Amino acid sequence: MAQEEKYNVIIIGGGVTGTALLYVLSRYTNISRIAIFEKYNEAAMVNSHYDNNSQTLHFGDIETNYTLEKAKRVKEAADILVRYLKSYAPNAFTKGSKMVLAIGKKETRELEKRYEEFHTLFPKLKKIERDQISKLEPNVVKGRDYRENLLALVTEDGYAVNYKALSESFIRESRVTDKEIDIFFGTEVKEIKRKNEIYAVNTSKSSFSADVVAVMAGPHSLIFAHSLGYGKHFGILPVAGSFYCADNLLNGKVYTMQIKKLPFAAIHGDPDVNNRAETRFGPTAKVLPLFERHNYRTIADFIKTSIWNLSGVFSLIKIIADPTLFRYVFKNLAYDIPIIGKRFFLRSVRKIVPMAKYSSLHYGKGIGGIRPQIVNTKTMKLEMGEAEIVGDKILFNITPSPGASVSLKNAEQDALKIINFLGDLFSFDQQKWCLDTGSTMLECRE
Numbered sequence: 331m332a333q334e335e336k337y338n339v340i341i342i343g344g345g346v347t348g349t350a351l352l353y354v355l356s357r358y359t360n361i362s363r364i365a366i367f368e369k370y371n372e373a374a375m376v377n378s379h380y381d382n383n384s385q386t387l388h389f390g391d392i393e394t395n396y397t398l399e400k401a402k403r404v405k406e407a408a409d410i411l412v413r414y415l416k417s418y419a420p421n422a423f424t425k426g427s428k429m430v431l432a433i434g435k436k437e438t439r440e441l442e443k444r445y446e447e448f449h450t451l452f453p454k455l456k457k458i459e460r461d462q463i464s465k466l467e468p469n470v471v472k473g474r475d476y477r478e479n480l481l482a483l484v485t486e487d488g489y490a491v492n493y494k495a496l497s498e499s500f501i502r503e504s505r506v507t508d509k510e511i512d513i514f515f516g517t518e519v520k521e522i523k524r525k526n527e528i529y530a531v532n533t534s535k536s537s538f539s540a541d542v543v544a545v546m547a548g549p550h551s552l553i554f555a556h557s558l559g560y561g562k563h564f565g566i567l568p569v570a571g572s573f574y575c576a577d578n579l580l581n582g583k584v585y586t587m588q589i590k591k592l593p594f595a596a597i598h599g600d601p602d603v604n605n606r607a608e609t610r611f612g613p614t615a616k617v618l619p620l621f622e623r624h625n626y627r628t629i630a631d632f633i634k635t636s637i638w639n640l641s642g643v644f645s646l647i648k649i650i651a652d653p654t655l656f657r658y659v660f661k662n663l664a665y666d667i668p669i670i671g672k673r674f675f676l677r678s679v680r681k682i683v684p685m686a687k688y689s690s691l692h693y694g695k696g697i698g699g700i701r702p703q704i705v706n707t708k709t710m711k712l713e714m715g716e717a718e719i720v721g722d723k724i725l726f727n728i729t730p731s732p733g734a735s736v737s738l739k740n741a742e743q744d745a746l747k748i749i750n751f752l753g754d755l756f757s758f759d760q761q762k763w764c765l766d767t768g769s770t771m772l773e774c775r776e
């Protein structure tokens with residue numbers, strides 16, 4: 331293994347984002363020397379771990395907070411990932427039905443309208459009513475008031491993905507090349523410094539250097555960005571998500587209608603990717619001053635990236651004081667309280683499974699992640715979706731949902747930027763990428 335080495339590219343973070351980039355750089359470019367640093371002893375131990383996210387491959391078909399434009403982009407990226415999963419990681423996913431459920435007149439009207447707008451993009455999406463819903467998901471209809479309007483959009487593309495297994499497959503596949511790929515687990519990057527056009531990367535074990543650095547360390551990316559003078563107007567609102575579990579209540583994924591302002595609000599229920607007999611409900615959404623769930627040392631990291639100036643503080647107050655968000659955050663705080671939290675949460679579960687019992691639910695102890703929602707102090711707003719800061723020969727990615735679903739497509743985009751940073755001697759094999767991924771994107775149609 332190389333020590334004190336110089337690489338063309340150093341990637342920081344061995345979650346699904348960093349490992350997807352490693353895979354794309356190794357397979358589709360002529361970059362020959364790449365290293366990846368991960369502070370834990372295995373890949374994907376934080377948000378990309380199978381226990382810590384919702385395990386959904388998002389396409390945009392049943393996510394009612396996505397616009398048509400966003401759904402198009404997410405679908406294109408998800409299609410690429412499906413092809414990869416089928417070819418290289420067949421054990422990292424399961425497939426079943428997936429639906430979004432509308433309850434009551436207002437929601438069913440909204441969903442009808444959405445169907446008209448979206449069914450051309452998603453031809454597999456079907457509109458189904460009570461009887462058909464009952465055939466697919468008996469527990470969704472059982473015990474429900476028969477006068478209640480019920481409508482669902484359903485598709486067979488209900489992929490549940492073990493994003494940790496996917497990350498591991500990205501690493502495995504990146505090594506099936508003649509490139510020099512060094513993988514450093516248990517190695518924490520402490521500092522990145524710029525010296526004469528070269529980046530010095532100081533880790534818990536040794537120092538390395540690189541022409542280009544890709545920081546794919548979740549919310550920790552922002553700490554490195556700030557240290558190099560980038561993204562100073564960004565902060566992070568960490569929104570923790572927990573799950574409750576029950577035995578075998580649902581056959582496939584059942585989502586509910588999202589609240590427009592809160593992309594993380596409405597809960598869903600679905601079978602666990604590793605054990606389809608276990609149904610998970612969640613995620614909850616609780617603001618916590620942590621960068622990693624259950625890792626209290628990361629409070630210091632949150633404090634470091636908080637924006638302790640007037641506009642930063644005002645932005646946070648303005649965002650949290652929004653009545654929709656405030657009500658929601660307050661309600662979610664209650665969900666994690668022992669005994670009464672489960673009672674509160676049961677009400678949301680019963681929206682999906684009306685006959686769910688208090689005794690059948692248990693809190694998923696030690697599972698769940700942190701969605702690093704970006705706060706922009708210039709606009710004083712939450713930025714939805716992934717955030718990337720592009721610096722001089724350095725990239726910083728902070729990836730809330732659906733970051734895992736779009737990881738491979740994002741990696742292609744980042745690989746193109748890296749090639750551009752490195753100059754004329756380096757190239758991206760667009761033809762091979764288009765052929766392998768079956769991508770229908772503009773660059774592949776030309």
Ligand SMILES: Cc1cc2nc3c(=O)[nH]c(=O)nc-3n(C[C@H](O)[C@H](O)[C@H](O)COP(=O)(O)OP(=O)(O)OC[C@H]3O[C@@H](n4cnc5c(N)ncnc54)[C@H](O)[C@@H]3O)c2cc1C
Pocket residue numbers: 342343344345346347348367368369370373374375376377378379382383384385386387388493517518519520546547548550570571572613698699700701727728729730731732733734735736
């Ligand atoms: C509750 C919840 C539900 C979600 N559901 C979905 C879903 O259903 N579908 C979907 O597509 N997305 C979902 N997401 C989002 C998805 O989990 C993330 O977008 C994705 O996992 C991000 O991957 P990542 O590699 O960027 O981050 P991570 O997986 O967090 O990886 C970052 C890595 O960087 C490492 N690291 C950090 N600092 C350092 C350092 N200094 N040195 C070395 N290594 C470092 C960490 O140890 C970690 O392994 C969900 C997220 C949450 C929280």
